[in-house]
Amino acid sequence: MGILDSKVPSGPLAEKWTKHKNDINLVNPANKRNIDIIVVGTGLAGGAAAATLAELGYNVKTFCYQDSPRRAHSIAAQGGINASKNYQGDGDSDYRLFYDTIKGGDYRSREANVYRLAEVSGNIIDQCVAQGVPFAREYGGLLDNRSFGGVLVSRTFYAKGQTGQQLLLGCYAAMNRQINRGKIKAYNRHEMLDLVLVDGKARGIIARNLVTGNIERHAAHAVVLATGGYGNVFFLSTNAMGSNVMAAWRAHRRGAFFANPCFTQIHPTCIPVSGDHQSKLTLMSESLRNDGRIWVPKRLEDAQAIREGKLKPTQLKEEDRDYYLERRYPAFGNLVPRDVASRAAKERCDAGFGVNKTGEAVYLDFEAAIMRYGKEKALTSGLKDPDKDTIRQLGEEVIEAKYGNLFQMYEKIVDQNPYKTPMMIYPAVHYTMGGLWVDYNLQTTVPGCYCAGEANFSDHGANRLGASALMQGLADGYFVLPYTIGDYLADDIRTGPIPTDTPEFEKAENDTRERLQKLMQAGGKHSVDYYHKKLGKIMWNKCGMSRNEKELKEAIQEIAELREDFWKNVKVPGSIDSKNEELEKAGRVADFLELGELFAKDALLRNESCGGHFREEYQTKEGEALRDDKNFKYVAAWEYKGKPSDAVLHKEDLVYENIELKTRSYK
Amino acid sequence: MKLYLKIWRQKDADSKGQMVDYELNGVEGDMSFLEMLDVLNEKLINEDKEPVEFDHDCREGICGACSLMINGEPHGPDRLVTTCQLHMRKFKDGDTIVIEPFRATAFPVIKDLIVDRSSFDRIQQAGGYISVNTSGNTVDANAIPIEKENADDSFYAAACIGCGACVAACKNASAMLFTSAKVSQFALLPQGRVEATERVLNMVRQMDLEGFGNCTNTGACEVECPKGISLENIARMNREYLQASMKG
Numbered sequence: 001m002g003i004l005d006s007k008v009p010s011g012p013l014a015e016k017w018t019k020h021k022n023d024i025n026l027v028n029p030a031n032k033r034n035i036d037i038i039v040v041g042t043g044l045a046g047g048a049a050a051a052t053l054a055e056l057g058y059n060v061k062t063f064c065y066q067d068s069p070r071r072a073h074s075i076a077a078q079g080g081i082n083a084s085k086n087y088q089g090d091g092d093s094d095y096r097l098f099y100d101t102i103k104g105g106d107y108r109s110r111e112a113n114v115y116r117l118a119e120v121s122g123n124i125i126d127q128c129v130a131q132g133v134p135f136a137r138e139y140g141g142l143l144d145n146r147s148f149g150g151v152l153v154s155r156t157f158y159a160k161g162q163t164g165q166q167l168l169l170g171c172y173a174a175m176n177r178q179i180n181r182g183k184i185k186a187y188n189r190h191e192m193l194d195l196v197l198v199d200g201k202a203r204g205i206i207a208r209n210l211v212t213g214n215i216e217r218h219a220a221h222a223v224v225l226a227t228g229g230y231g232n233v234f235f236l237s238t239n240a241m242g243s244n245v246m247a248a249w250r251a252h253r254r255g256a257f258f259a260n261p262c263f264t265q266i267h268p269t270c271i272p273v274s275g276d277h278q279s280k281l282t283l284m285s286e287s288l289r290n291d292g293r294i295w296v297p298k299r300l301e302d303a304q305a306i307r308e309g310k311l312k313p314t315q316l317k318e319e320d321r322d323y324y325l326e327r328r329y330p331a332f333g334n335l336v337p338r339d340v341a342s343r344a345a346k347e348r349c350d351a352g353f354g355v356n357k358t359g360e361a362v363y364l365d366f367e368a369a370i371m372r373y374g375k376e377k378a379l380t381s382g383l384k385d386p387d388k389d390t391i392r393q394l395g396e397e398v399i400e401a402k403y404g405n406l407f408q409m410y411e412k413i414v415d416q417n418p419y420k421t422p423m424m425i426y427p428a429v430h431y432t433m434g435g436l437w438v439d440y441n442l443q444t445t446v447p448g449c450y451c452a453g454e455a456n457f458s459d460h461g462a463n464r465l466g467a468s469a470l471m472q473g474l475a476d477g478y479f480v481l482p483y484t485i486g487d488y489l490a491d492d493i494r495t496g497p498i499p500t501d502t503p504e505f506e507k508a509e510n511d512t513r514e515r516l517q518k519l520m521q522a523g524g525k526h527s528v529d530y531y532h533k534k535l536g537k538i539m540w541n542k543c544g545m546s547r548n549e550k551e552l553k554e555a556i557q558e559i560a561e562l563r564e565d566f567w568k569n570v571k572v573p574g575s576i577d578s579k580n581e582e583l584e585k586a587g588r589v590a591d592f593l594e595l596g597e598l599f600a601k602d603a604l605l606r607n608e609s610c611g612g613h614f615r616e617e618y619q620t621k622e623g624e625a626l627r628d629d630k631n632f633k634y635v636a637a638w639e640y641k642g643k644p645s646d647a648v649l650h651k652e653d654l655v656y657e658n659i660e661l662k663t664r665s666y667k
Numbered sequence: 668m669k670l671y672l673k674i675w676r677q678k679d680a681d682s683k684g685q686m687v688d689y690e691l692n693g694v695e696g697d698m699s700f701l702e703m704l705d706v707l708n709e710k711l712i713n714e715d716k717e718p719v720e721f722d723h724d725c726r727e728g729i730c731g732a733c734s735l736m737i738n739g740e741p742h743g744p745d746r747l748v749t750t751c752q753l754h755m756r757k758f759k760d761g762d763t764i765v766i767e768p769f770r771a772t773a774f775p776v777i778k779d780l781i782v783d784r785s786s787f788d789r790i791q792q793a794g795g796y797i798s799v800n801t802s803g804n805t806v807d808a809n810a811i812p813i814e815k816e817n818a819d820d821s822f823y824a825a826a827c828i829g830c831g832a833c834v835a836a837c838k839n840a841s842a843m844l845f846t847s848a849k850v851s852q853f854a855l856l857p858q859g860r861v862e863a864t865e866r867v868l869n870m871v872r873q874m875d876l877e878g879f880g881n882c883t884n885t886g887a888c889e890v891e892c893p894k895g896i897s898l899e900n901i902a903r904m905n906r907e908y909l910q911a912s913m914k915g
């Protein structure tokens with residue numbers, strides 16, 4: 001347990017970060033010019049870190065697998081970013097944001113990290129506005145806010161349904177400024193395949209140029225991993241096609257502990273699966289739950305008639321509908337946190353109330369909102385006795401202004417008009433709270449290897465609240481990591497450039513080549529996707545929204561067998577030394593096949609239900625999650641020892657000095 | 668449905684490419700265009716052939732990675748969508764579909780349908796930013812109120828996904844719509860005014876250096892742009908450029 005020192009500074013919660021910043025070592029500007037840092041990943045976390053580190057004077061190299069940093073997966077975030085600005089005067093504060101995040105995470109995150117996140121959140125908005133991020137504004141010219149699930153204040157800043165895009169373009173612009181000054185060198189279409197350690201410290205990476213296939217060595221004094229989440233272990237998720245665990249997993253194989261792999265977020269409002277050809281799932285932003293009401297029919301016969309196409313949802317009378325979230329959770333209603341909403345949808349569908357062909361969908365209905373907005377608009381426009389159609393039309397216009405791009409996306413995919421008939425939605429894998437274990441400084445258990453953004457495990461416990469991932473990515477990148485890394489680098493001011501012609505780099509490069517060769521030369525029976533889809537099915541059926549001992553044990557067995565089959569029989573066409581997407585995919589799936597097993601093992605060990613981790617054996621009579629603080633109030637950090645079955649568990653006990661642990665209730 | 672595909676195949680930047688014919692059965696209307704290509708690739712892999720390479724990532728119309736000229740139109744026949752959001756219900760049984768990469772001198776082919784769009788990155792590096800430090804010593808966000816209309820217009824310009832369809836649609840392969848969207852995004856905000864002169868000069872210079880063609884106002888770019896970026900941006904950039912040149 002000695003290794004898991006979270007390095008949380010002493011002192012009162014609200015003073016820890018300031019005190020820590022004053023206490024840590026600094027590197028003077030002249031010395032920063034002699035220090036190189038590799039940042040893998042150019043999403044919000046990596047992009048922000050790269051820009052700030054370069055601005056501070058370090059020499060930065062960035063890596064991403066896309067053709068441009070601007071295409072990192074952060075670009076897809078829709079709904080918004082939280083900050084405790086209290087611009088709406090509704091009683092928000094750093095403490096309330098901190099409290100909501102800890103509670104939302106079901107008391108499985110570290111107090112000090114979360115408080116720091118809340119503390120710097122306001123600064124993020126200032127920073128982004130200064131950079132020219134066009135957030136939504138009110139007519140008075142000030143910034144507008146909306147609400148997200150699991151909270152009772154309005155603290156989410158947004159840019160229509162494209163908040164991630166606008167924030168990432170801000171980061172990318174900040175990177176461009178440093179690229180133009182020669183302080184960042186960007187290696188796009190490059191994939192990190194291994195972490196190189198010299199004398200136990202992270203000193204570089206092995207990367208493959210995805211266009212030429214060349215294997216390259218890159219050295220630095222420290223390596224930052226900001227490579228995003230691993231939701232694609234489920235094959236189908238809302239993540240981008242290329243999102244992967246490779247960089248984090250290779251670091252794990254070199255000694256970085258992997259924390260809470262089983263903490264995954266299943267998002268309640270996604271477009272349901274339409275067929276076997278499906279390659280990814282599309283999110284319908286949580287912001288829609290501000291106005292949409294979720295329901296299924298009250299009677300089984302009605303649900304069946306709807307599934308068979310004999311009855312339309314719009315024909316069902318109000319009293320024949322079950323608005324189950326409003327019924328079960330009157331205080332938060334449709335805005336309960338994601339894990340709660342997802343499980344409730346599954347419960348109704350499992351009980352036979354699902355409304356699409358496969359029985360795996362519920363309705364998200366805007367009828368009430370359209371009529372409410374329509375009436376309001378008619379009144380403010382001075383219309384007397386408007387008829388129903390006029391009201392509806394006015395209401396639809398208001399909804400379009402708010403969510404137009406999401407409605408358009410839905411219509412393109414499902415081929416139904418969501419203004420006229422309720423949307424069909426179902427939960428889908430969306431975000432991973434687990435990730436590389438880091439201390440308060442965001443350093444992993446490998447000295448000199450740091451981890452930021454969704455790739456680390458730090459701030460969201462067992463469930464992340466909406467609009468908090470963007471906040472965390474930017475907080476880590478702009479405001480935390482650039483300072484904490486200096487404390488480590490202060491010892492390196494006299495080290496000089498790290499050479500790449502050393503045995504350590506040689507060996508890492510050879511290992512990488514061998515692994516690629518092995519993939520190319522496997523038996524050649526089935527495509528990479530064949531294995532990825534199989535893995536996804538096991539994960540979704542046995543490690544998904546609800547889990548039990550029997551199925552988790554089966555999953556462990558099945559994944560191990562599938563992995564063996566993969567290495568014997570996968571078919572990778574093309575060659576190593578050219579652009580080869582199948583080879584890229586094969587490398588990623590190989591890592592998912594190891595992570596998947598560790599995931600199931602972690603879920604099996606955690607004999608409690610908390611946040612997104614729901615174990616059927618541990619629930620209350622009403623079907624709510626039953627947490628076990630006595631035995632499981634810890635972070636499970638796994639050490640690599642070869643096969644996932646040999647991984648060794650280390651625990652970081654979570655200490656709550658400022659918050660009293662309670663049963664989470666949204667009733 | 669059954670489709671007849673004619674697809675551009677090219678081994679690498681230095682090789683000569685050619686169109687190759689494929690027949691594909693079992694395509695469903697609910698598939699996206701890229702899912703249709705996934706099905707083709709699975710088939711090719713099973714037949715021991717090399718799959719067709721194309722750029723893609725988010726598959727929801729926001730990252731700007733996907734491209735493709737589909738029957739002569741960038742992002743295909745539907746309006747205001749990217750290729751990844753185009754669904755096969757827009758086609759019918761027996762259709763022939765011609766699939767080529769985006770063509771422009773400034774977008775050389777890397778392999779098959781993948782082109783190199785790094786020229787866009789370099790245009791933005793030349794000045795597509797506001798020079799503020801990112802380490803957090805800025806004024807409160809609400810200290811600078813911005814007229815909703817300008818903020819909204821800036822947002823609409825910033826919605827450009829950098830896909831390059833505007834260049835592919837243009838007979839001169841001009842990058843004016845893209846560059847003007849980037850210039851406008853900042854020009855419309857008070858924070859962006861400070862460096863406006865230098866920005867427009869530098870970005871336009873880089874655009875010319877990259878080998879993009881001239882704009883002759885045909886408007887094809889606006890029609891094909893999946894994000895509805897408006898020609899007004901080009902007019903705005905021309906004004907900015909003129910003013911800047913007079914100053915400079």
Ligand SMILES: Cc1cc2nc3c(=O)[nH]c(=O)nc-3n(C[C@H](O)[C@H](O)[C@H](O)COP(=O)(O)OP(=O)(O)OC[C@H]3O[C@@H](n4cnc5c(N)ncnc54)[C@H](O)[C@@H]3O)c2cc1C
Nearest residue numbers: 041042043044045065074079080192228453454467469470
């Ligand atoms: C559809 C969708 C909507 C969302 N909406 C919201 C929202 O409204 N609010 C919110 O707060 N959160 C939202 N999220 C979550 C949030 O977007 C992500 O958690 C966050 O953007 C992750 O940022 P990141 O910087 O950690 O990683 P990413 O943005 O995923 O970036 C990962 C980077 O790592 C690189 N990379 C990965 N592996 C390698 C490798 N081996 N070698 C080299 N480079 C590599 C990639 O190229 C990329 O640059 C949403 C997520 C999704 C999927």
Ligand code: SF4
Nearest residue numbers: 827828830831833892
């Ligand atoms: S202006 Fe439109 S077509 Fe051109 S790059 Fe931007 S989004 Fe694509």
Ligand code: FES
Nearest residue numbers: 724726731733751
């Ligand atoms: S794949 Fe991202 S826009 Fe099409």
